[in-house]
Amino acid sequence: xxxxxxxxxxxxxxxxxxxxxxxxxxxxxxxxxxxxxxxxxxxxxxxxxxxxxxxxxxxxxxxxxxxxxxxxxxxxxxxxxxxxxxxxxxxxxxxxxxxxxxxxxxxxxxxxxxxxxxxxxxxxxxxxxxxxxxxxxxxxxxxxxxxxxxxxxxxxxxxxxxxxxxxxxxxxxxxxxxxxxxxxxxxxxxxxxxxxxxxxxxxxxxxxxxxxxxxxxxxxxxxxxxxxxxxxxxxxxxxxxxxxxxxxxxxxxxxxxxxxxxxxxxxxxxxxxxxxxxxxxxxxxxxxxxxxxxxxxxxxxxxxxxxxxxxxxxxxxxxxxxxxxxxx
Numbered sequence: 505x506x507x508x509x510x511x512x513x514x515x516x517x518x519x520x521x522x523x524x525x526x527x528x529x530x531x532x533x534x535x536x537x538x539x540x541x542x543x544x545x546x547x548x549x550x551x552x553x554x555x556x557x558x559x560x561x562x563x564x565x566x567x568x569x570x571x572x573x574x575x576x577x578x579x580x581x582x583x584x585x586x587x588x589x590x591x592x593x594x595x596x597x598x599x600x601x602x603x604x605x606x607x608x609x610x611x612x613x614x615x616x617x618x619x620x621x622x623x624x625x626x627x628x629x630x631x632x633x634x635x636x637x638x639x640x641x642x643x644x645x646x647x648x649x650x651x652x653x654x655x656x657x658x659x660x661x662x663x664x665x666x667x668x669x670x671x672x673x674x675x676x677x678x679x680x681x682x683x684x685x686x687x688x689x690x691x692x693x694x695x696x697x698x699x700x701x702x703x704x705x706x707x708x709x710x711x712x713x714x715x716x717x718x719x720x721x722x723x724x725x726x727x728x729x730x731x732x733x734x735x736x737x738x739x740x741x742x743x744x745x746x747x748x749x750x751x752x753x754x755x756x757x758x759x760x761x762x763x764x765x766x767x768x769x770x771x772x773x774x775x776x777x778x779x780x781x782x783x784x785x786x787x788x789x790x791x792x793x794x795x796x797x798x799x800x801x802x803x804x805x806x807x808x809x810x811x812x813x814x815x816x817x818x819x820x821x822x823x824x825x826x827x828x829x830x831x832x
Contacts, residue, residue, distance in 0.1 A: 507545035507597070514607075516551035520577035523722065526628040529577055533584030533592075536636050541584045543594040550574035550601055552608035553623050575625035575664075575722065582633045590678070593640035601626040602663040603649025609663050611652040616660040616766060619712060620721040626665045629729070630687065633671040635696070640678045648686040650711055660766065662712050664688055666723040670730065675699025675751070686710045689719045690742040694789075695730030697749040704756040707743035709779055709800075711763040714739035732784065735809055743782040746789045754793040758823075759783065761800035771800050775822060776815040781806045785831060792830040797823040805829060 515529030530548055532541060553571035579599050586592035602609030602624075614624035630646045633639065648665040651658040668684035668691040671677060676699045683706040684691035691707040694700060717739040718725075725731040732745040743759035746752060761779035764770040770778040778800035785791050787808050797820075798804040803811035804818070804826060815824040 505543045505546060507547070510545060510547055512547045512549055514549040514551050515574060515577050515579070516572075518572050520550065520574045521572045522576040523628060524576070526576045526578050528581035528632075529579050531581045531583065533582070533637070535583050535634060537584050538586065539584060540586055540588060540591045541593070543597050546597045548580050548597070548599045549607065550577050550579060550626050551606070552602070552613060552626065571623050573623060573625040574627055577627045578629045578632055579627050580631045582631065582637050582639060585636055585638050589676070590640035592638060593642070594644055596643040598645045598647065599630045600645075601630065601648045601665050603651060603653045603661060605654050609649065609661070611655055611659045611661055614661045614663045616662055617712070618662050619715055621662065622722070624663045625722060626663050627667075629667040629670055630665060630684070631669040633669070633673040633677060635672045635674060637673045638676055639673075640680070641682055642678075642680040644679070644682045646682070646684040646687075646691075650686050650708070660711065664721070664723070666719065667729070667731075668692060668707075670695065671697045671700065672730070673697055673700070677701070679703065679705060683707065688713075688723055688741055689725065689731055690745050692744045693730065693732065693742070694744075694746045694749045694752060696747070697752070699751045700749070700753070702752075702754045702757065704758070705744070705754065706758045707760065707782075709740045709743065709761040709782070711766050713741065713765070715765040737780045738809070740779040740782075742784060745784050746791055747786045749789045749791070752789065752791040754791070754796070756795045757793065758797045759801065759804070760798065774816070774819070775799050776802055776824060781809075781811060784809060790831050792828070793826070794828050796826040796829065799823050807831070
């Protein structure tokens with residue numbers, strides 16, 4: 505499937521409204537399917553409430569709780585498996601949630617600091633690599649809009665997506681030049697996964713956090729979706745969370761946190777004070793990380809929620825860098 509002029513596939517309507525019954529907008533293969541699949545030049549998205557899908561009461565009383573949102577949308581569910589290396593793959597294709605004309609999730613609907621606006625829930629989960637799947641992904645960005653692309657100043661917005669990329673795949677999976685930004689609970693979550701290569705992944709934490717801290721507002725951490733948990737000091741999304749996973753290689757990661765409730769003063773003067781922790785690896789997982797760079801993070805890496813690296817000891821100009829870390 506090849507998109508022409510950045511073709512957009514967007515989901516909207518009541519099917520994707522139920523946060524307790526998430527539904528896939530685009531399903532690549534049925535569960536357990538085998539074959540060759542190639543996707544290039546496509547944008548996957550959702551659409552927020554518009555007048556035709558808001559009840560009369562909502563229009564009359566501006567009652568957002570009656571609107572139809574995409575709070576239950578799984579934007580891209582990847583089920584296909586290929587026995588050919590890279591035979592199932594996606595190139596230069598993005599998940600883009602809000603911030604563009606036609607999305608109904610722009611500055612006018614979701615301005616900065618409009619915390620808890622129920623009209624501004626864009627997705628339940630952006631990308632799900634299911635357990636039997638595998639694939640090669642290059643130049644894939646999984647972006648929840650932090651600003652409006654259509655305004656001259658790129659005005660900031662407050663939009664909500666609970667989860668970025670969840671992989672339960674046993675691999676092999678190649679994530680080459682990918683990014684996942686601003687999702688509330690996690691940007692990357694490897695849960696029961698195996699045989700993954702993450703080359704140059706990038707994340708940014710949500711600008712509004714910790715107002716409220718994850719998983720709020722509205723969303724909750726769900727064990728059936730392998731969601732990470734949060735303890736008191738963890739008040740922003742996990743950039744990368746790894747649990748019950750093996751043979752995971754991360755090379756050249758950049759995980760960034762620039763704001764506390766849209767305020768950048770947390771980053772001055774040392775660029776380490778916006779978020780306590782950003783990577784967590786559990787004791788069951790085998791993970792190797794090479795060339796890790798963080799910004800705005802006090803402890804770049806934790807094991808079982810216990811910090812093992814301090815950013816202040818790894819200053820390297822603007823960022824804090826770690827050459828290598830591997831689980832025992």
